[in-house]
Amino acid sequence: MWQTPESTTKVLPDVRGKDVVELGCGTAYVGAWLKRAGARRVVGIDITPAQLATAQRLNRKTGLGLELVEANAEVVPLRDESFDVAISEYGASIWCDPYKWIPEAGRLLRSGGELVFLRNSTLSMLCMPDTGRVQESLQRAQRDMNRLEWTDDDPGVEFHPSAGDLIRLLRANGFEIIDLVELFAPEGATDHVEYSYVTAAWARRWPSEEIWRARKRD
Template sequence: MTTLPRHVAENRRHWDATADQWVASGERAWARMEPTWGIWGLSNDELPLLPQSLREQRAIELGCGTGYVSAWMQRRGADVYAIDNSAEQLATAERLADIYDVERIEWVHGDAEAVAQPDRSFDFAISEYGAAIWCEPRQWLTEAHRLLRPGGELVFLGHHPLAMVCAPQAGNNNIGVTLERSYFELGELDWTDAAEDPGGIEFNLPIGEWMALFRDIGFEIDNYVEVKAPDSAAGTRFWMPADWSKKYPSEQVWWLRKRQIGG
């Protein structure tokens, strides 16, 4: 058997151990016919990660968790390949797919940095807090590029790097206004010693490094959005205070396209 990289093995352990904590939110998301995104539950009209139609397209979700994004893509007409590092998360996804009688989704237990599919297999790829933050950036983006057909689109949403700069070193406390780590040294964020969430090993990069990486791999940038909390937001979600996110970006979304020439 191939030995998993440390971050893949640790994140598998973490998500298998905590999968029960995400069942209820997965059930709520599956019950919604229209997508909502990220910490603040923004509508697809406000933050259009998914096109209105994916008919006759083959789509992949990289780090599908409980599978609700894959269900939303299937309802838009796509044939979906959904891969996740956690067998326990996939068990929830498959159970909910049976309840909602959703077909044309292939559920796969595996690492989004090494997908057992041929080159140029997909028209559309997405990651919402899956590979986007839990996989090593160059590895998973290179794999996504390999999997997409020329002109194919990748959309991903995760933490904004500024939020990670302001996240306490040990986790467990709310994001604040103190700079806790170097912006230019963002990379691996190891939360394995945290007593509670976030746990696992995350990744992020300065914005300029993201852009250079996309260019080096062979992606063009179609769009980029820095996400703020809506005016109606209150309280704290996932260690993110609404008042903080009304002033500073809590999340980022990249819309990328595989270059046609030389793709």
């Protein structure tokens, strides 16, 4: 949200010559970025045909040669141990059941492969009311966050397991945790036009997003 460059976060593995799967790829702009960064093969998985149609249109336009597969990232129709990197940017990382998609990412990765995913920070979710912007006080119980059901005018189900739950889940699925990068808004940042649920003023003081990086053990 805050235009933080990878040169600052340094959270991505070197993808040159690697096989990458993007889980919940949407427009697959992340996959496209990794292909440009030298990935050998990039496969985008998404459950929504309209999103994949956009991804396919952009793929044709850019000529990057991404492979796009319509599937649920909780049950991916691809071979075991066929990727070096699994990535999700607000895809499976919040829209899929972590007890399904993380084991699936573990299955798809080769030994030594890396899983990188971006999601809202736990603190921002705790301070997010059912409607309106993220506050400076707790708005919901952490116990309810693993599966959050929004019932407002944009209904849906999201998954925001706590750091403790995620650490246990990643380790139980053969991952070692390499990093948890908390993203703040930089000085001078202005509110995001589209994602106005958290202000730049809030995110200058507390991390509004976080990136997890884990490696599949040998």
